[in-house]
Amino acid sequence: MSRRPRRRYLHLAIESEQLVTEEDVTNSIWSALLRLFGEYGTSHVNLTLIEYSRQRNYAIVRCSHKALGMVRASITSIIEINGKPSAIHVVAVSGTLKALRRKAAM
Template identity: 40%
Template sequence: MEDKERQRYILFKIISEGKIEDKQLIRAIWKNLFQLYGDFGTSQTGLWVIEYENNHGIIRTNVQALQMVRTALAVIRKIEDKNCLFVVIGVSGTIKALKKKHLSKLNSGA
């Protein structure tokens, strides 16, 4: 029997000069992943944007690619001519635990 691939969920916020649309966000993340890791490396991430609203959201990736995705987020400095900075609030193995542990930090502006 094949083992299920372990997932990690990343809660993040974007500090930017304006609102970043979800399509702009997705395009920027994929572009940076391709630039850093190429087609093969990017295909191994299992990246999926689960939620995104008001410049914060949740991204899913597999556990092996967690550092790759965090690196790709860290080097994004501009999305559609808007200066921005990604801040990873927390990482967890389930969405429920992620929200329970870290959503209060996001709401308090940490």
């Protein structure tokens, strides 16, 4: 019997000079992943956007726990969104959404 895959949830803070849509965030993370690790590497990530708030400039994404380092490196390497200087910071990482929200609130 195979075990349920372990996941990691990341709380991201988005810093940009413009308003950023949910699609922009997803696209920029995907393209950073593809740029750094290629299609094969990215296929191990299982990245999903869970939540996004345009007003509060934050997002929550989920990935495989084995690919956490890859996702974090990719997110760090983002320097622009839609051609405007931007940065995405990882505020907190957790194994459950509940714990993530608690950590991010601290």
